[in-house]
Amino acid sequence: MATQTSTQVVVVGAGFAGLTTARELRKRGVDVVVLEARDRVGGRTWTIRKDGWWLDCGGQWTGPGQDRIRALGEEMGVASFPTWPEGEHLQYTDGMGLRRWQGAAPDQDMETMSKTVQAILAFDQMSQEVPIDAPWNAPHAREWDAMTVQNWIDTNIESERARAQMTTAIEAVFAVEPHDVSLLFALFYARSGGSMFYLISTEGGAQANRFDGGMQLVAERVAAELGDSVRLSSPVRRISQDARGVTVEADGVTVTAERCVVTAPPALAGRIDYQPAMPPLRDHLTTRAPMGSVIKVHAIYETPWWRDEGLSGRVVGDKGPIKVVFDNSPPSGKPGMLMGFIEGGDGRRLSNIDAGERKRLALECFVRYFGEKAAKPMDYVEGNWPAEQWSRGCYGAILPAGTLISAGTALRDPVGRIHWAGTETSEIFCGYIDGAVRSGERVAAEVAAVLGQPAKV
Numbered sequence: 356m357a358t359q360t361s362t363q364v365v366v367v368g369a370g371f372a373g374l375t376t377a378r379e380l381r382k383r384g385v386d387v388v389v390l391e392a393r394d395r396v397g398g399r400t401w402t403i404r405k406d407g408w409w410l411d412c413g414g415q416w417t418g419p420g421q422d423r424i425r426a427l428g429e430e431m432g433v434a435s436f437p438t439w440p441e442g443e444h445l446q447y448t449d450g451m452g453l454r455r456w457q458g459a460a461p462d463q464d465m466e467t468m469s470k471t472v473q474a475i476l477a478f479d480q481m482s483q484e485v486p487i488d489a490p491w492n493a494p495h496a497r498e499w500d501a502m503t504v505q506n507w508i509d510t511n512i513e514s515e516r517a518r519a520q521m522t523t524a525i526e527a528v529f530a531v532e533p534h535d536v537s538l539l540f541a542l543f544y545a546r547s548g549g550s551m552f553y554l555i556s557t558e559g560g561a562q563a564n565r566f567d568g569g570m571q572l573v574a575e576r577v578a579a580e581l582g583d584s585v586r587l588s589s590p591v592r593r594i595s596q597d598a599r600g601v602t603v604e605a606d607g608v609t610v611t612a613e614r615c616v617v618t619a620p621p622a623l624a625g626r627i628d629y630q631p632a633m634p635p636l637r638d639h640l641t642t643r644a645p646m647g648s649v650i651k652v653h654a655i656y657e658t659p660w661w662r663d664e665g666l667s668g669r670v671v672g673d674k675g676p677i678k679v680v681f682d683n684s685p686p687s688g689k690p691g692m693l694m695g696f697i698e699g700g701d702g703r704r705l706s707n708i709d710a711g712e713r714k715r716l717a718l719e720c721f722v723r724y725f726g727e728k729a730a731k732p733m734d735y736v737e738g739n740w741p742a743e744q745w746s747r748g749c750y751g752a753i754l755p756a757g758t759l760i761s762a763g764t765a766l767r768d769p770v771g772r773i774h775w776a777g778t779e780t781s782e783i784f785c786g787y788i789d790g791a792v793r794s795g796e797r798v799a800a801e802v803a804a805v806l807g808q809p810a811k812v
């Protein structure tokens with residue numbers, strides 16, 4: 356028998372968006388219940404703790420300008436530290452092998468480097484035309500939403516090596532292949548995060564800092580403040596609304612409320628049964644917003660021995676399945692951790708294979724970059740996000756060609772008593788944890804303003 360309870364606002368999802376929504380509503384004196392499908396809070400952030408160490412299996416970094424997550428971390432008493440900065444980085448080019456580099460951008464030859472930089476600058480310049488609150492109103496919105504990023508790369512970057520580098524950058528930021536994503540959406544996303552340069556940068560960019568103890572620790576502390584209004588292991592199956600209110604049916608509990616906030620990404624929100632059915636535009640959006648694909652792997656060693664060899668632990672390459680690597684050791688440097696991303700097409704393909712084979716392929720990449728010493732880590736941990744039932748991929752939703760123009764407004768427009776949050780709805784740092792926090796702040800204000808008022812259902 357399901358427990359019945361009532362509240363003023365019911366929030367679906369206890370990631371950063373849902374927890375912030377609940378916290379901000381609470382501050383306004385509003386009664387909330389948060390229903391979370393998983394047996395933990397944090398959503399796409401997930402800190403694994405084991406044998407005295409911790410690591411972030413999901414979202415982890417913050418960067419300058421990501422003021423809302425940084426403020427929340429500070430309020431929760433979780434300190435920040437910089438991504439390991441010292442040593443030379445590695446670049447791997449298929450057919451040419453490894454090269455050490457330092458500075459702003461890698462490449463084996465100046466011509467490719469300058470062509471890649473020019474391409475990113477051109478991309479960033481175009482993104483300036485895209486209004487973050489309504490990308491569908493950009494002067495070239497129709498033209499750009501009819502194209503994929505691959506079309507743009509093919510017609511605008513002449514050098515094959517520069518095309519490969521731009522492809523790695525797109526995979527690293529979106530966790531999809533350039534042919535998967537609308538040019539308009541990619542430009543919006545870059546503008547939303549400041550610029551493509553910022554998004555691919557470490558020092559001064561989106562990969563600048565981490566929280567000591569892990570990103571999920573911040574979420575756990577917010578959840579602790581919210582106490583038993585957060586209900587875990589309660590996947591929401593159905594949301595019904597009428598003139599009197601909204602009824603949210605989850606496994607084991609049914610909650611009635613005045614308003615509901617759904618913070619799951621569109622692809623997950625679309626799997627809930629709505630009564631009455633969602634309007635066509637919203638349904639169109641949720642069936643056309645797949646998640647990117649990323650598997651985040653950690654190889655754990657007694658010490659970060661690559662530092663003694665003058666290496667930073669950072670790699671960028673053009674040969675998969677791991678093309679991007681970071682030193683992800685905790686501030687103490689004990690243990691040492693190499694972390695790599697398997698993204699886009701490789702992420703989709705390898706999420707389905709045997710875990711032992713995936714580990715073998717991942718370690719083969721670490722050995723390619725760091726030598727035989729990398730072959731035998733003392734532990735190995737992976738986050739296979741496409742296989743996660745309540746995320747179905749990461750880092751966020753990717754809009755293919757034609758979606759923003761036709762259904763972009765449905766991302767945030769409330770449907771009767773149901774409001775939408777989640778990083779995908781954020782104008783600023785869309786796709787990032789900071790965007791999730793901002794979306795929670797925005798929707799809390801939106802809902803608080805209409806509480807007590809009738810809704811058109």
Ligand SMILES: Cc1cc2nc3c(=O)[nH]c(=O)nc-3n(C[C@H](O)[C@H](O)[C@H](O)COP(=O)(O)OP(=O)(O)OC[C@H]3O[C@@H](n4cnc5c(N)ncnc54)[C@H](O)[C@@H]3O)c2cc1C
Nearest residue numbers: 368370371372392398399414415416591749777778787788
């Ligand atoms: C490997 C990886 C690396 C990343 N790296 C970074 C990074 O370094 N920096 C950064 O800023 N961002 C990063 N991200 C992205 C970042 O984690 C997300 O943008 C952010 O956590 C999204 O928060 P959210 O609250 O909007 O969504 P979510 O965290 O997805 O929260 C939604 C919640 O809803 C729950 N849910 C879904 N369906 C239902 C249902 N039917 N009923 C009840 N609950 C439901 C889910 O379980 C989830 O807890 C990364 C993500 C991944 C996976």
